[in-house]
Amino acid sequence: MSDREKKLAAAVVLLVVLWGGNWAWKKYATWRDNAVARHSAADTGKQDAFHQRVQAQRKVAQLGKWRKQSLPAVLPVAQSEYRGWLIHQLQEARLDVDDLVPQRTNLRSNAYQAISYQVTANGRSEAVIRFLDSFYRSDQMHKITSLQLTPDGSRDVKVVLSVEALVVNGVKRKTGLYEGESERLALASADEYIERIIERNPFAAYEPPPPPRKERPVVVREERSTPPPRPRFNHAEYAYLTGLVSVGDDFQAWVTVRTQEKDRLRLNKGDDIEVGLFKGKVVSIDKRLMVVETEDGDVVEFGMGDKLTDGRILTSAAAGS
Structure with missing residues (x-):
């Protein structure tokens, strides 16, 4: 084989080696990228599963708390006991109850049943504040959906309010209301709210105190036979x-x-x-x-x-x- 043929054969072999090496590198790079992507996806899936598990645990804990705060499982018992609780709170606050009737509610869910009452009462503003304080200190699953106060010209007000309470599905308690106390109120007692609200009339605009009277300088005037009439104070x-x-x-x-x-x-x-x-x-x-x-x-x-x-x-x- 001549030198020229040997050089040509070596060149061909070198080209084959380079092509094979390039093909092998591409195959390896593709495998490596796919492996890294699979590993990253597995890590992401693991993190997502962890977060979903944590959220599920929190929701289960929250559902347990709601069931604890719920009205009793038996709906007629829940209606009767919650109605009695409302009347007791109104009377304890010294409000005269004129009417307390059940209402239809628009709340619909597979997770709970809702009951609603409309209350008509009257009494002093202080009594209204005491009732609201006792209502919101109770940590039951309930809320006031509307409240209307109308003064009657004296210190009394007419109260019309609507309340809703929930029976959460899965509650085990057949009777008895939850007696826990809520921490949603900022002040410690109803007396503090009364002191802050009643000291100003909530049904009237703010009345600033009258300005201090300025002493007028004494003016010495010449005596007259007939003094001028004093202007009438208006x-x-x-x-x-x-x-x-x-x-x-x-x-x-x-x-x-x-x-x-x-x-x-x-x-x-x-x-x-x-x-x-x-x-x-x-x-x-x-x-x-x-x-x-x-x-x-x-x-x-x-x-x-x-x-x-x-x-x-x-x-x-x-x-x-």
Whole structure:
């Protein structure tokens, strides 16, 4: 074999070796990438399974807590015992119960049964706060879905509220309500809530204290044979519209006269009003405004917080004449 043939054969062998090595490397690289991907997928699956197991354990623990807080498993027993509990809490708070009737509820689930009651009662604002405190300190599976408070013109309020409570499927207890105490309330007792709420009237706008009276300098005047008449003090300068309250189908206006201690007028449509130099008749009252026709024939409107001397004139008798 000549040198030229030997070199050609060596080149061919080298090409075959290089091609085979490249093919073997690609096969190895593909196998390695697939192995790494399978290992990563296995790790991810293991982590997902761990998180799912932890979440399942938490849900099982939560379901156990809900079953503990649930009403009894037997629905008629749950309705009767929860109704008795509601009446007891209302009476303990010193609310007079007018009516307590079951309601249909829109809650539907395969995991629980819901019962609902509507309560109508009346009493002092302090009694309402005591009932709400006792309701929310109870850690039962229940909630207040609506609450309406209507003042009756005195210190009493009319209360209309709706409550819902749950019977969680799987509860073993056949009778008896859960007696645990909730930690959802920020203050320690109902008295603390009463002190913070009742010290200001929740049904009236805030009334700042009257400004201090400034002492006027003494002016020495020349004596006159007939002293000029002293101007009459006008209490209307210190009379404010502090409330527009729903009373049945109508509205009532509350006017507070700050210069006359504990003097609050409760006015209905058609009532006469006389405060200081302000005199007139109430024409209309709604949830935003009180309209008065003054003795001079002006028609004046007042919003919450307005003084009787700062009303907005709708119709002027002078302009009409």
